[in-house]
Amino acid sequence: MNKSKQFIAQQGSDSTVRIFEAGTGKLYRVITVGGSIVSQPYMAGNLMTVTVESAGKKQVKTFSLPGGGLKTTIPV
Secondary structure: OOOOOOEEEEEOOOOEEEEEEOOOOOEEEEEEOOOEEOOOOEEEOOEEEEEEEEOOEEEEEEEEOOOOEEEEEEEO
């Protein structure tokens, strides 16, 4: 059985999200989101979504885990 890791997202600073392993509670990664966070990060499976504001424009950014890379950016 291939058990994938589960994660918990929590806002760190104004522009970072801390990712924790759900099973252990240990800090797994810190992601810099490229703007000021305007809504709490949301985890769904291995995707983390957060709304950020940069240069007066809001964007919804989705990051993939466990790598933490930016997957999509949608202007709102």
